[in-house]
Amino acid sequence: MDKKSLPDWDPRSEAVLKDQTTAYDDMRHRCPVAHSQYGYTSLFRHADVLRVLNDHETFSNAVSRFPAVPNGMDPPEHTAYRNLIERYFSPEHMDAFAPTCRDIAVRLVQALPDEGRAELIGEFAQIFALQIQCAWLGWPADFHEPLRLWTLKNHSATLSRDEAALSAVALEFDGYIKDLLDVRRTAGAAASHDITTLLLRDQSLGRPLTDDEIVSILRNWTVGELGTISASVGILAHYLATNFGWQQRLREQPALLPVAIDEILRIHAPLIMNRRVTTKEVTLGGRTLAKGSRIALNWASANRDEAVFGDPDELRLDRDPELNLLYGAGIHVCPGAPLARLELRIVMEELLGRTSRITLAPDKEPVNAFFPAGGFSSLHLQIQKPPSQPLGAGLPLEIR
Template sequence: MYARLRGSGPVARSGGYGGFWALTRHADVAAAAADPVTFISSVRAVVPSDPRGLRRPPLNYDAPAHTPYRRALDRTLQRARIARLEPRLREHAARELTPLVERGGGDVAQEFGARFPAWVTTEWLNLDPELAPELAGTAARWVRAWRALDREVVDETSERMYGIARDLVRDRRERPRPVAEDPASSLLAERPDGRPLAEEHIVGALRQCLVVGLVAPPILLGSICVHLSRHRELQSELRARPELLPAALEELLRLYAPYRGFARTVSKEIELHGRRIAPGEPVTLVYASANRDEAVFPDPDTFVMGRPNIAAHLAFGRGRHACAGMPLARLSMRIALEELLRRTSAIEVSGPVESARMPELGAVSVPLRLRPA
């Protein structure tokens, strides 16, 4: 469908979810993502939206309001800190993978794919380790309810995550940590225009952090495992040459970006490819389509190790709202795949694969048979 739209309707209109536009060509998606003046995030940032219509920084903010939140989070995601997290993340991955390996299989997306990212978030935010299992379960229930627009369960699970965020802010006010090591402390230390950020917005930013790192990884890992199951030669190559994993992961990110795309609205009426878009109308930037645009990536539906222009993929977005956690996401996914391949001799899909609904794209349930190494 996306290929047809790129060819004949690159600015498409859907009546679903209240109506929205979809940009499907790489050039248009990349240009819109890099133009935060025309394509703003403060009205709609995703389709479908949270059924309660809440706006949390930094995703739902435009500059300059967006900037201090993003600066505070970026401060805690520098290369040196990410490197220090690697040994602990590897321990968590090995432990959470063990039950699947010992049983000879399981649902890699719903089990390992949900639990390991909860530990990644716990380590990054310096949460109490006892919260990790609860966080994994709560976030999974929240995202299922959000996809189904189940307001009651969304409210219940979201409030629990807000409670975790409030407790975190309360603790860091009393016992602050180094700002380069702790997102809550970093947010509390920000002083735009000489004034601290509002506590409700700090809590909202941390609440968003509790979710963003738990929605995409299970889908990405599930989709990658489906691909590896279908391409046994790639499994063998990556087991024999694990140094190829970073390059392989970039191509897999291009193919299986777990979000169809985020949304914007325009600040003024624009015309694009003969279509007029008015302010207030959601415009989705379809990263999943852009990443398979044949005008940018020859043979776009095929895995090609070492594509010379792989850095052009948009799996993490682009511009001011590009994913802040991309270095942590790359590290954690590499660790997950290294551990999975190291401890198995074969990965095989063993049952029906369940696909995600809007706005995600990929596999949310992937039963695997794992042959031990």
């Protein structure tokens, strides 16, 4: 093989998967624009990633062979769909959903042991993500388990790059959603007033959305929400379990949680990368990429770039929020960010407000999640709760 065609790195090597954060930090310093045998050129520096995010004409989002409304589209097609879905994440929708979100968080925190061990990912974070997503979209409780199993199959198919499996899981999800739409059509005016029903009746494009459009929107919301919310809860709990000073400060001053959550998730990313494809020849980091080159934007590295953040492991509440790429940037910045921030703030308010101390279990090491996921696949914690819960425990307190 010609030396020039050899890959710069293997994103699925044992060394990378064992400690993704350290591996990406190394790539950012050693080879910030790197080719792999999987056909992607990975970008590790904040400046390069931000350049791509802000130049949607050169770096297209139309990378999937499946319809992806609207994140797999470019303007002008993207613009109308983006305007349509942004309304579902308005302050009014967030305010209306907040009580339901808090009820779910309270119930799950109360189910944790008063004093003892909990495996936080499977026993709490994944359940929270499933229940909160179904509640947000108005899906029935008996959909929780099928959706959980579907998520596992989707992750496995994505990791294996098995095209037949990817097609099968896509069709399975289509069937679930179309059944939910049929229930609402049959109910007519008596259909439940939820996000799924609102999408079915949406006329923002001057016509109803097709079933395929609704399925694509809901698939994108679901895939993005379930994995990143459960990963984020695990990352936040792990960070606070290993940094008791911050744990106690945020327990006493929960008004600081929104900024602290974004900063902790900058340090340890819940989502590793996203994709683009070049629409013309372009030079990045001194390397020339041909038209049609596939690019992987490595959020986990870009958000730890010393050129932007100094010490990437230092938690600071005074950073410029515009520099944090947790939810992306440019025209494709995550539309669901208001919902994710609401859910994470509330669940951490309740977890901190209804416990007195959270630590790592001494005899169980955390197990890192497997690429392309971030966070942990297993996280054993020791939970301590106060002897009695005062009325209103878990609700935001005043800053002291």
